[in-house]
Amino acid sequence: MIKAEYFWSEGFFPVLSLVGSIFLIIIPLILAVAYLTYVERKVIAAMQLRVGPNVVGWFGLLQPFADGLKLLHKETIIPTRSNPLAFLIAPVLTFGLSLSAWAVIPFGPEGAISNINVGILYLFAISSLGVYGIIIAGWASNSKYALLGALRSAAQMISYEVSIGLVIIAVLLSVGSLNLSQIVEAQKNIWFIIPHLPMAVIFMISALAETNRAPFDLPEAEAELVSGYNVEYSSMSFALFFLGEYANMILMSAMGSLLFLGGWLPPFHMAPFTWVPGIVWFALKISLFLFVFLWVRATFPRYRYDQLMRLGWKVFLPFSFAWVVLTASFLLTFNILPG
């Protein structure tokens, strides 16, 4: 028989606070996703000398909610010859994975829900699982365009995962730990973007490919595949794909700022910078990465598929291999290998 006090102190309150902290992350994240779509439209409009959304609410600020409501009251269509179970699991999987990765992201010195030893590996694993939502959606839709989009996406994400893995190894060599908080703490003196600048560039480009964003948005190339893997989806099942894709963009930006821009650390350890709380710096760095995502989309035309593969396997892979060896030899020669 479990005592009542034991139940409250050991069972109920820890679970309640855990659920609370999960909601504290998920709700701002979904709001951020909603406003990322708004910012995307505004930024691209500004770059193309247009106005962008400006009708719903002040400066069009209520536009994301209007879009969400519109999607919500559409009919969910399940194609007759599709595989209904897999068809409905795919968007849930995409969205769920994009949320579950946030469990290990540290927002401050003690700011992660779960500060695990192998945090960066966990992030890498979750981001490599994202391909399943897309590939299952493409197969379950029983449609040519969806299947072609899914196959493109699978090959593309596996190719660029390799270079992201090598980028992570180069950073880990200079940290000596797989723990995300320790990766950030190691950048107290100098952000890794300075010694590892080429790796930061490769990470950014691979992140574009990993999230299927322009100029690597071949899985959903409108001109040839209509909309790729999500062509048969409507209403909330489409909305889940959409949310998942944008949440993945935010996740990759968070990963980039943890690895290269020093996470929650201020740029200088001086009075006016240290007054600002760490989470604000972290949000600013994520926004910087996200802006690059949008900037690239407004600037570059789409890659051809063979060019995409060439870039991944013949340019990034040898280069990042060489950089890993260079980093390791440098650290060993000057006897500053950490850990």
Next chain:
Amino acid sequence: MINASAVLFYIFSGVLLSAAMMVVTVRNTVYGVLFLILAFFNAAGLFILVHAEFLALMLVVVYVGAVAVLFLFVVMMLNVELSHFRETVKSYSLIGSFVGGILAVELILVMVTWNTSTEAFNLTSAPSAFYGNVSNTKALGYLLYTHYALIFQGAGLILLIAMMGAIVLTLRHREGVKKQNVASQLARRAKESVELVDIPSGSGI
């Protein structure tokens, strides 16, 4: 008294075994691969229960994140005909059950005679007592690059040979395929590729 990790162990291993069973019995090959992925996940869960978090995540990254994706890729592209599959099952059932029976007997013999060391339980949380109190990622690194360095490099060499074999088997040099050569494209200059010709009217070039 049953503790939480024992309950989790039975859940993970139960799901793992039933998912592995489904992989070979389910008709739809795509479902088969999806059950295989479920089995990988539960194996990762078992690794986490013995505090081997590095192995658990490596299992997810390598097998679920890459190998199973390629399986799924292949299975989705192939159209496996179920009627043909049933015929082959019938024709191989006799020899199949014979080999399976031998394997089952061997497994049962091993299980009955298996002795578990009393120290085995203490080894689960510290993978190598020799390295003392370091995280298991570090302990694994120390072991692989010192005691087992040669074996580790040998395994790498075997994988390299397998990779080269796969490339040699699939590499085809086809005639008449136009390939993009970025270097030659960049090396082109306007002088060598464009010529301005003054054509007198009434005649061609």
